[in-house]
Amino acid sequence: MSKQAKKARPSAKRKDDLGLRLQEAEKNTNWLELNDALYDACDRAPEVLKPVLSRFFEHRQWVIRASALEIAGLLRWRQFSEQVVNHLRDHNRIVRSYALMAYYDLHGAKALPVIDEFCTDKDVRLRAEALALRYIQTADADSRERLGGILRRKNCDYHHRYAVLHAFEYYCKPRPDDKVIELFAEILPDIPKNYGLAKDINRLIAKWKQAKRNEKTGSPKGKRTAR
DSSP states (O other): OOHHHHHHSOOHHHHHHHHHHHHHHHHTTOHHHHHHHHHHHHHHOHHHHTTTGGGGGGOSSHHHHHHHHHHHHHTTOGGGHHHHHHGGGOSSHHHHHHHHHHHHHHHGGGGHHHHHHHTTOSSHHHHHHHHHHHHHHHOOHHHHHHHHHHHTOTTOOHHHHHHHHHHHHHHSSSOOOHHHHHHHHHHGGGSOTTSTHHHHHHHHHHHHHHHHHHHHHTOOOOOOOOO
């Protein structure tokens, strides 16, 4: 085994430390520390997390439930499909949003029937996110127009726009198509400057335009970034 491979593989002690950190955070009911520990284990030693993740799907804090769902999707752990499906009807709308993304992560194009249900959801954030996922999967112009109708509203909630931006950033590598970039450039003047969203949109538009220039010139696209 190369030195690089040895360095990349977490040591037994590190695994034990991560497992202990999860236990201590859960025991002390410190959900902020627990949330950090979950993502740390996801990044550094997923095998420590897999045997215990199921109990976090039912945690009383919605943030922990959402994180467990995101991790199941990120790591493509299909053994947790049932929990993901159950949380598509969670009482917290943000948890439902994370469940929808995880469901798409696990099932890809086969998730479209469920995504279509959410495209008419009464919750605007969920509807916008579902339309974004549908467009990402199908490039359907109607989905993009319906999504644009939501994002162009003057009173469109900051969180709705951010959730959609996040979906395009994560799933469209190295960039979404020109119509999506134009849509975000169009709504940018309506974004309140006291939120970080305007800065994030500017950053991504610049990144996406650079990716387009790279496509034309054949320049390297650079490293892919994780979610």
